[in-house]
Amino acid sequence: MIAVGVIGALLAAMVGFLDLFAIPSGTPAFRTGLVHMTLNLLVTAAYVINFLWRYGDHTSGTGVGIGRLVLSALSVAVLGVSGFLGGKLAYRYGVRVADEATQAEGFTPHGTRRSTHTSA
Template identity: 70%
Template sequence: MSSEPQQHAKQPVSAALAGPYGHPFHPILVTVPIGAWVGSIVFDIASHVVDDPDFLARGSMWLMAVGVIGALLAALVGFLDLLAIPNGTRAFRVTLVHMSLNLLVTASYVGNFLWRRAGGGPVGSVGWGQLVLSAVTLAVLGASGYLGGMLAYRYGVRVADEATQAEGFTPTAGRRTG
């Protein structure tokens, strides 16, 4: 059985803004920055193996910007989810680390974007320093994603309770199970 604080963490602060019970918006919104930033590093690497790398370097830079915008939207909704988690709990502490890492990652991509934009924008292959910064930042994002998974799959933050989940495993009439 779930405790009262755990049940509280499953309920949205605002269903209209954070998503209804059992179906939060934060997990779907994080796919935008993750996809954009993974695409960005793929473009970074590809810029070193093609004859005309300018378009890949520019594409990578703009994918960073798309990722930052997506991350800010995901952060707003994620912050609403944070408000439902009781202070002083392990889930709250993990959430603070998850949020801090994501803010660091977003700031790093803003800095990387500005670095690339300086001097009129990218020309030629992406610089090795910029590529390494992207790789390290993506690794930090992976660690933060691990913590986000822990919040959802281990602690059940914004996940429907077991009684609600059991509905999905009830055999339907006229269907064979097993």
């Protein structure tokens, strides 16, 4: 499962990398995006290390070991911080969020339409 997660993370990183460079540089959103990306890459590297560390022992029937558990716990903690920053990008800075007109469609009651013209 760790290997599948790493592959998924690398695929998501490619799309995220493109999203990052759509943000104007020098802005708080860009700086937040850089930290978000850096943390995600560090977590992915930690999971690769964790996978390789566990790979040889997966059939031995022994316990995981404290070092591997600590690495997993630290990875999850850093991933949580990165997730918070990703939420900040989307919900505070509006990165990769639909324009206001498209968002408004989600708050318009079903069956009613906004009219662009007025009647006389």
